[in-house]
Amino acid sequence: MSEATEKPRERYDAALADDIETKWQAAWKAAGTYHTPNPAGSLTEGPTDGPADLASRPKLFIMDMFPYPSGSGLHVGHPLGYISTDVYARFKRMTGHNVLHTMGYDAFGLPAEEHARQTGVHPRENTEANIANMSRQLARLGLGHDDRRAIATTDEAYYRWTQWIFNQIFNAWFDEDQQKARPISELEAEFADGTRATPDGRPWADLSTSEQRAALHEYRLAYVSEAPVNWCPGLGTVLANEEVTAEGRSDRGNFPVFRRPLKQWMMRITAYADRLLDDLDLLDWTDSIKTMQRNWIGRSEGAHVDFRVPTAADATGEVATIQVFTTRPDTLFGATYMVLAPEHELVDHLVTDAWPEGTKDAWNGGAATPADAVAAYRHTTSQKSDLDRQENKTKTGVFTGSYAVNPVNDESIPVFIADYVLMGYGTGAIMAVPGQDERDWEFAEAFGLDIIRTVQPSADFVGVENGGEGKAYIGDGPAINSGFLDGMEVAEAKSAMIEHLEETGAGEGTVTTKLRDWLFARQRYWGEPIPILFDADGNPLSVPDSELPVNLPELIDWAPRTLDEDSEPEPPLGRATEWTTVELDLGDGTETFKRDLNVMPQWAGSCWYYLRYIDPESDDVVADPTSEKYWMGGEDADAGGVDLYVGGVEHAVLHLLYSRFWHKVLYDLGHVTTKEPFKRLINQGYIQAYAFKDDRGIYVEAADVTETADGYEFDGQSVAREYGKMGKSLKNAVTPDDMYEQYGADTLRLYEMFMGPIDQDRPWETKSVVGSQRLLQRIWRNLVDEDSGELTVSDDAASDALHRVLHRTIDAVRTDMDALSFNTSIARITELNNELTKLDGPTPREVADPLVRMISPLVPHVAEELWQRLGNDTSVVYADFPTADPALLVDDEIEIPVQIKGKVRSRITVAADADDATLEAAALADERIQELLDGAEIRKVIVVSGRLVNIIA
RNA sequence: GCGGACGUGGCGGAACUGGCAGACGCGCCAGGUUUAGGUCCUGGUGCCCGAAAGGGCAUGGGGGUUCGAUUCCCCCCGUCCGCACCA
Structure with a gap:
């Protein structure tokens, strides 16, 4: 770029912005400008250049979902949320709040381990390098974070407390009566004093230590369970359900996944299902x-x-009983057959030696005996991927040979296995009511089973009755063919049936959730070691808090191995042979323990980081109680929580659910004061970008594509435009560093905030960034002479009109900033600045001053520079945000539209407080209106005070 | 299939609890500064008819409520997201 010789010395361009930005970033750092004081404990020091009374101000706790420190660095899409929270935080600092805002790194996880496997670089080394790079990129944005509070989940000082929380959960049980977690010691006390019976009824003291440990284990909120898991040999690890795709492959790497039984750590999140559900009502999400x-x-x-099932015996020799879950107990009279999931444990007992009399051809799967049919069917099912099962909804199944007895009418009904019944939901078995269930109807048709309607379909229902196709009727209606239920509506029939079942002992009302307990163990290296020791009998015991953290052993050969399909799961920590056993006295004499070899999932560290932001330094407590109560707003447990949490919608379920769960356990145990961790949640949208493909279908560098009359061109070739996520794969990434170089950080911030509402996806357009730069240039030029660098601000009073514009702007900007509506804030500021541009003279100080204050949350560096040039010697960061004078918001005279039949035909100027009669008279007297009415009869006049007049003629 | 969000100029988007549709910006057009281009400055810019005055049409489509609908209700179309044989 050739330098224009006459370019003004002090034009606000990228070079000047760079000077200003780096200067003030250094100054803020030196002064600790963003140091937020705690009310007690550590970090009670505030900024040296801020107000002394910060800690006694109302608090505001603002958070971003912290990032994984990826090796590929940031693009302009990443900081969108961070800028939003920064602007909001800065605005709130200027309205008298003590604002807690910082940033950390969710730094454990598989990518560093994968990278390490490929390069031999230790995950810690790689992770720390990535954090350093990302911190540099973020710091250049001028985010007002309290860097004293920055944490990484991989810090030993941090994961010590992650492990401590694990121990809290492990050493707690869920009291169903009180619906809350209690310390396991209280359960032990109940066993000891006989309040609660031991599993086999013997006195607690008669149980051996090992038996006692085993008994307590059954109740713990974190427990070991032998459960089928998703073993992924390609990654050498077990995956959580959410990490497995619908195709049965790993989310990361797309390796095949196999179901294997394995001893796994589980967290009893299901105990909290009702509270997790109910307390959503407390939240501003x-x-x-x-x-x-x-x-x-x-x-x-x-x-x-x-x-x-009278003909079959279960494992204990008892007559087998199949328990089903149904949401429609009212339809029990219509249950004409039963279905078990193929994996159901009772299936083996139900299979008869030979096909009984009355077995239809369709039922036997072409096999000679039920055992053969079941075996073959199970085999076929296990071969099917989840995708097959989804796409092929044709009902399949086979008869087990057994008949069950319908408890309400003693009818004998056949028992099938079929893969449309899932083992993972309810009891893994259903009573099939084809008359009232689509799926059961399809199966019944395919297998020639009886269909009995037990609800009278409504008149408009198009089923067989009304000459239509066969169909289940799901809707409301009176019960029919249902004995004592006949005539009752569905809801009434449901409760009547539940009452009947409970009286006869054939069943009971119950609640089922889809939510499963949380599979918490991972067979990896780069995660928090689970702080558990196993005694000689294999009972798990927590490592005492005084022995925390359990640090990761240093491994040379730490990477997960890629294994073959027949492999047994193997945790990498098992290879640190010296580390795996430990001698310790846990109060029952010195024992030799085996360490748990699993690590925690990546969710663990992110479950509670808000607590450590509050108090990152305390050694003796997870977070200082006074500070915790202050920052979380714990005076009111229902209303408390982080005031604003901003992050991507991809964490809508898992992260937020796990975090809420941990928080509730900590609440029950008295470690935190609020019921919920995050009071208000906003999902920021994503920045997307255009991408371009040539005619071979290969992406070309989007930055080098030019727009032509009839399309787009790259290197002389026409290319096709697409739209999608910004990133390397689409070759459309734009980095913050590119923007700093071309425009500066303030312009980037301003542009990102101007693009649209915070929660909306939006397309990135580098060519539009110039608009935001122009605004800053114009503001700068209205205050500073570009040639001399002198201030062009006068002490003369602003005109009345300007004054009014100013105060209307202040009013609107305050409201909009408070509503996180930064795009409209910027629009109003632009309008004000356009007024200043038109002035054709120096800017009155009484406008310049509030203007600089108003822009400072958005563009802190240039605002601080102008603030200083205006003669201030304290930071604008803690200056008061301007307040509008209400008197200047109302005009003496207003212009209002006059409509004829709803269409605007003229405007009249009237006194602002004119009454309806005056308005009507003025409207009717208006020349243009008279002309248009032309003497027509006026039927009605609608007057909306201060708004409009509508004449109906 | 079920559930959720959404649909406004060439583009991003404004419009409070129903009251002047299109704020602000990008782009585009015209003019100024400049040797020229760019930068920068000023003005214009929803679409259609019209020289203008003015008029007509416009918030995905259709209907409804209302003096008045981007806003409320019903139906349809489309886009995005989540869940998916959940008993």
Whole structure:
């Protein structure tokens, strides 16, 4: 770029912005400008250049979902949320709040381990390098974070407390009566004093230490369970369900995943299902996120019903009983067959030696015996991927040979296995009511089973009755063919049936959730070691808090191995042979313990980081109680929580649900004062960008594409435009560093905030950034002479009109900033500045001063520079945000539109406080209106005070 | 299939609890500064008819409520997101 010789010395361009930005970033750092004082404990020091009374001001706790420190650095899409929270935080600092805002790193996780496997670089080394790079990029944005509070989940000082929380959970049980977690010691006391019976009824003292440990283990909120897990040999690890795609492959790397039984750490999140559901009502979150959480929890009310199978015996020799869950107990009279999931444990007992009399051809799967049919069917099912099962909704299944007895009418009904019944939901078995269930109807048709309607379909229902196709009727209506229920509406029939079942002992009302307990263990290296020791009998015991943290052993050969399909799960920590055993006295004499070899999932560190932001230094407590109560707003447990939490919608369910769960346990145990961690949540939108493909279908560098009359061109070739996520793969990434170089950080901030509302996706357009730079240039030029660098601000009073514009702007900007509506704030500031540009003279100080204050949350560096040039010697960061004078918001005279039949035809100027009669008279007297009415009869006149007049002629 | 969000100029987007649709910006057009281009400055810019005055049409489509609808209600179309044989 050739330098124009006459370019003004002090034009606000990228070079000047760079000078200003780096200068003030250094100054803020030196002064600790963003140091937020705690009310007690550590970090009670505030900024040296801020007000002394900060800690006694009302608090505001603002958070971003902290990032994983990726090796590829940032693009302009990443900081969108961070800028939003920064602007809001700065605005709130100027309205008298003590604002806590910082940033950390969610730094454990598989990518560093994968990278390490490829390069041999230790995950810690790689992670720290990535954090350093990302911190540099973020710091250049001028985010007002209290860097004393920055944490990384990989810090030993941090994960010590992650492990401590694990121990809290492990050493707690859920008291169903009180619906809350209590220390396990209280359970032990109940066993000891006989309040609660031991599992086998013997006195507690008669149990051996090992038996006692085993008994307590059954109750713990974190427990070991032998459960089928998703073993992924390609990654050498077990994956959580959410990390497995619908195709049955790993989310990361797309390796095949196999179901294997394994001893796993589980967290009893299901105990909290009701509270996690109910307390959503306390939260200021969007309906869509709340709905997603509700769906994920999937609470449904219904009944358990027991069906006896007289011909079959269960494992204990008892007559087998199949328990089903149903949300429609009212339809029990219509249950004409039963279905078990193929994996159901009772299936083996139900399979008969030979096909009984009456077995239809369709039922036997072409096999000679039920055992053969079941085995073959199970095999076929296990071969099917989840995707197959989804796409092919044709009902399949086979008869087990057994008949169950319907408890309400003693009818004998056949028992099938079919893969449309899932082991993972309810009891893994259903009573099939084809008359009232689509799926059961399809199965019944395919297998020639009886269909009995037990609800009278409504008149408009198009089923067989009304000459239509066969169909289940799901709607409301009176019960029919249902004995004592006949005539009752669905809801009434449901409760009547539940009452009947409970009286006869055939079942009971119950609640089921889709939510499963949380599989918490990972067979990896780069995570928090689970602080558990196993005694000689294999009972798990927590490492004493005084021995925390359990540090990761240093491994040379630490990487997960890629294993073959038949492999057994193998945790990498098992290779640190010296580390795996430890001698310790846990109060029962010195024992030799084996360490748990699993690490925690990545969710763990992010479950509670808000607490450590509050108090990152305390050694003896997870967070200082006074500071915790202050920052979380714990005076009112219902209303408390982080005041604003901003992050991506991809964390709508898991992170937020896990975090809420941990928080509730900590609340029950008295470590935190609020019921919920995050009071208000906003999902910021994503920045997307255009991408371009050539005719071979290969992406070309988007930055080098030019727009032509009829399309787009790259290197002389026409290319096709697409739209999608910004990133390397689409070759459309724009980095913050590019923007700093071309425009400066303030312009980038301003542009990102101007693009649209915070929660909306939006397309990035580098060519539009210039608009934001122009605004800053014009503001600068209105205050500073570009050639001399002198201030062009006068002490003369502003005109009355300007005064009014100023105060209207202040009023609007205050409201909009408070509503996080930064795009409209910027629009109003632009309008004010356009007025200043038109002035054709120096800017009155009484406008310049509030203008600089108003822009400072958005563009802190240039605002601080102008603030200083205006003669201030304290930082604008803690200056008061301007307040509008209400008297200047109302005009003496206003112009209002006059409509004829709803269409604006003229305008009249009237006194602002004119009454309706005056308005009507003025409107009717208006020349243009008279002309248009032309003597027509006026039927009605609607006057909206201060708004408009509408004449109906 | 079920659930949620949304649909406004060439583009990003404004419009409070129903009251002047299109604020602000990008782009585009015209003019100024400049040797020229760019930068920068000033003005214009929803669409259609019209020289203008003015008029007509416009918030995905259709209907409704209302003096008045981007806003409220019903139906349809489309886009995005979540869940998915959940008993």
